[in-house]
Amino acid sequence: MRFDQTWTAVGKDGFEFSASVPGTIQSDYAKARNWGDIQYADTVYRFDEIEDWDWTYRTKLDFSAEVGEQVFFVAEGIDYRFDILLNGAVIYSQEGMYTPVKLDLTDRAKAGDLLEVYLYPRPWREGALVGDHAARSAADESCKAPVTYGWDWNPRLVNLGIWQDAYILTCKPEHIHACEPFYTLNEDRTRAEVRFETECQGLVTYTVTDPDGMVIYEGTKPSFTVENPRLWWCNGQGEPALYRWTAKSASDEKSGNIGFRTVKLVRNVGADNVHGYPKSRYPAPITVELNGRRIFVKGSNFVNPEIFFGEITEARYEEQILLVKEANMNLLRVWGGAGVCKKSFYEICDREGILVWQEFMLACNNYIGTPHYLRILEQEATSILKSLRRYPSIAFWCGGNELFNAWSGMDEQSMALRLLNKLCYDLDPSRPFMMTAPLEGMAHGSYTFFSEGKDVFQRFNACRNTAYSEFGVPSISPVESLKRVIPEEERFPMRETDAWTAHHGYHAWVGDTWLCNEIYDGYFGKPESLEERVEQSNWLQSVGYQAIFEEARRQWPHCSMALNWCLNEPWITAGNNSLIAYPNLPKPAFYAVKNSLAGQVPSARVEKFLWKAGEMFAAEVWYLNDLPKTAEEELTISLTVNGETQELLRWSTGTVGENQNKLGPTVHVQLPDEALDPSLILTVTTASGKSNSYRLLFVGKKQTVRKAATMNV
């Protein structure tokens, strides 16, 4: 039986306050001290005062155990280094937030005893660089999610706390302490051999039902065979078939899902050979092969949905994953900077058919691998692997984010990555492991609509990478959100105030990221209102993501993946590359991406965003299909210029094969000599009602286009 406890906490100032478990201690303190809406203005900087504090959680134990029952204190995750004290004496110590604690208190503790969890101050590597918003290198000798040390869209707020469930557990002798199913599929996936590894003193009966709820196995033998299992598929490729298992002993019951599938990372078509001598290696494999089928991976980068990890709930995960599914995505990259999610995240992904690229908690640092660090990493990665390998949605493991780039400095020889490769090999051999992304052939960025003299159409049409696992186009947050966080008098015109800066509108990365007014001014001139500027940013974000996602799809199968940076955000930013504003507001770009990622959709390759009067407009027509079924459509291509729409062409696609695209004709149109309306809209529709429109910018022949940004990101 589980007994939740009532907790208080006390920090360095001796002030005792009510503590939430699960929760984050700084959030509880702020509430108790009535700091108000921490989203507002630069309130978040108040956390600097308590940044280096240590804390103690306290509870008077409240439980009752029957004779013969064991008593445990279970904490599924405590962030980060801690001692556990019973009646004032340390009975356990640990470093690491991902390794659960299960402390046997039988005959040691009774109701009313004082249990304390003492948290050491947050780890902070001496000599770490501290920027305006971030001190990520302070995290490079610990296994914390480095994002809490500050990122260009997340305030520095190094979480501490009992961030996952913690409770007293009383167990009868037949308690099932662990039960995990493993399976092997034969080569053609027509037979699965399943076996359970179970920790229980008594007899256990297993019941397994198929996705329709029909019992397919019942018995005490911990192994059985499934003939012709229904396979687990990701969104768009089939149903995410889940079998349900229950293990029952005389006094306990555990249950879970099994999803039968194979997943591999294979080399991209057409990227296999490298011509000429001297000859280097070919690009790294990054095509996902699910159940023997190569698929185009389309999705997004998932970050912590809250700045306080302890406050992330199943409901928060669920509302965001449902949007991911709605957006026709099939994979989320759980970005290493934010570490590993709680289990409910993976349960929902299993159910909704969303593949997961799971990273360990390394990002943008050189984790040089001191003996102490490697020991904690081994412990934490082992716990993560054992806890998550059961979820079929997890497609592959990755060491962390951008570790083989100049701002990190790791490489194939880094012991931390060699260790992770080894642990994955030992504990989860059927899943791929890659050390980091990007690897050879893959790419990250760019992150603005316009940089290095090119807009995203020009830039990505010229790229030939195998996978785009990050790319971003920002927009400014919804006006309602900004009204909550930016004091009225500072809102418009936007300017470098503490509130805008605290919300990453300035100096978050380069210049005015993530507001990027310089770019918008370049295209549109100075805005009349906040609303107008936000709308302009949404225009660019929508058409920009449309351009990149569709170009990546057109390059299939040489390119096998497009994941924008990023899906969501943990608090209200001034502007961000996210598709979903905090807490869960889809931006206009969300709907543009949803349309671009439809399984079957007409598409056009447009050269550039900005067109001048009198130019020859051209666009290449495509039909994109990443569903496992053929298509055949009648397309109509039209152009709206100066408010008038002309039909340019009709094209019958003929048969478009399963998981294949088809290139159609190229249309050419002489643009008029005068630009009367800035919206130049190319529309491709199908007879069956699908539609895809590109809203481009049309300007006069002699109009001087303002310098569109100096940003090279």
Next chain:
Amino acid sequence: MRFDQTWTAVGKDGFEFSASVPGTIQSDYAKARNWGDIQYADTVYRFDEIEDWDWTYRTKLDFSAEVGEQVFFVAEGIDYRFDILLNGAVIYSQEGMYTPVKLDLTDRAKAGDLLEVYLYPRPWREGALVGDHAARSAADESCKAPVTYGWDWNPRLVNLGIWQDAYILTCKPEHIHACEPFYTLNEDRTRAEVRFETECQGLVTYTVTDPDGMVIYEGTKPSFTVENPRLWWCNGQGEPALYRWTAKSASDEKSGNIGFRTVKLVRNVGADNVHGYPKSRYPAPITVELNGRRIFVKGSNFVNPEIFFGEITEARYEEQILLVKEANMNLLRVWGGAGVCKKSFYEICDREGILVWQEFMLACNNYIGTPHYLRILEQEATSILKSLRRYPSIAFWCGGNELFNAWSGMDEQSMALRLLNKLCYDLDPSRPFMMTAPLEGMAHGSYTFFSEGKDVFQRFNACRNTAYSEFGVPSISPVESLKRVIPEEERFPMRETDAWTAHHGYHAWVGDTWLCNEIYDGYFGKPESLEERVEQSNWLQSVGYQAIFEEARRQWPHCSMALNWCLNEPWITAGNNSLIAYPNLPKPAFYAVKNSLAGQVPSARVEKFLWKAGEMFAAEVWYLNDLPKTAEEELTISLTVNGETQELLRWSTGTVGENQNKLGPTVHVQLPDEALDPSLILTVTTASGKSNSYRLLFVGKKQTVRKAATMNV
């Protein structure tokens, strides 16, 4: 005590013959059958008859043991799958040639008993492709050195046999069954903590002497500290300081060396950043950092010195390694195709200061990693690691040759390579491990003087790779060697006969590799004699290797390595990229390379090999220094054209820093309008007597240069 045995063997035909141990069974059979010189003509094809045979070695045991002594049958290596039988009964079975056997026969065997080693037929993966010379894919599910399945310079002759020492060992109770020293160095390498891991029933006394023979430790404690140890350095960078240890028990003694050094693979200078977005990863680390010092690695690829591995002796290794040292090289890549050498190889490298890049026995195949294969690989790699990690000369481990190239098909996800990473991490964590070569940034090839329309000057001057771990320029073998193997009537003009083809003169790779007459004809026209053609090939090989090695050195530190393909060869080839002809004859190119690799040497970057009358000749002057000491020289640059030598320039280098090069002036010379002598010789000399000459080809203005080869290799 060790008792060597007298062996016979019998094959499928029932013929019993005397067998050498160590040896290779096919060689013994051929000798017994009087097949004659197997180098001659196409005699080697006779081995096809016995290719799929099984064999049995036999010996009547000959030893005497005292009371209380244990008796073992020790076999340090049996190639490949075998049973061991005592008086007709199988007492042991194994697959794998690198895992030693130590079979306890105490109270089981007596003198006069029959001991047999039954060899199964050589492994042969069903469905493997068989070409004229090679069937390497037949080796892709076994842990044999794949070169014995045939290569473009090694006949297909799949070795079997007791290839390393095998004997009866009698042991008193205090026998030292194992003793291995381990050490850790502190960060600035001023203190070494040494400990021995020893397997012995009795008391063991350790004595350790420094490189001068002075005792620095004596005692029974298996650990001690060395203050300010003398470090082991490679050739050119310092002395290969070796400490000597002896472990003595009441009845036994073992000894060996310790070399204190640290070695890392770090990223190349200037190769760290990749500009622009979308941005991929940076190149893989391939600069060797020895004792904290980045060094330019110059060396060669070492292959099996004999086609029969059992016949490779310490003396053969030694004569070749001494040439390597003489050639100013500091590293040998022990190429995975030929597997792992016998221990004496590493002992000599330790002594002579030659670093070793050691590969596992994977090459140019897709070792897909069946469960059986992975099990044998784990066993074999474990044995190799435990046996070789004690040698300081071994700089790093590598999974194998060219596994990330189209002709192989492996990648980061290949289980065999993930397993090797894991084993190296577990068993030898202080040494780097790379999965294969080339990795990103590195390159292999080209392998001819002229290909894809460019000579090696043009080709390599334009390259910007981080390491050239293979590149080749062939020459035809010495005339004396050819006289031994090619029947007189076929020798000249060279033509596609069985003898020339068997010796890899034709169809070994592309067209007439490795004779390459097409290229020589292109430059020089048809030859008058065999001698003339061999001389022409030596000219191109010498100046070609000079061009590549020196260009790689000039690109230091962005480029950190140049290893030509290859140093040696296991039999008399018609032509080959080797510097040392079989068995141990340095070719003219050997001396050219020796000069190019001198620690301090003047050098010139020349644009191309072939110059026409009237052209403007140009060369960039350099002073190369990869010694850990400065230089200062006075250079004289002169050009010999039409038999007359003119001094072009003098240049004072000023101070050239340690392990640094210096760029000097560029000279320009108008070449005369007529070419009277084909040798155009650029010479750079120093006042201290160093000299470097480039013999180029000078032809008339209107002379039609014949098409120089179609080969693109």
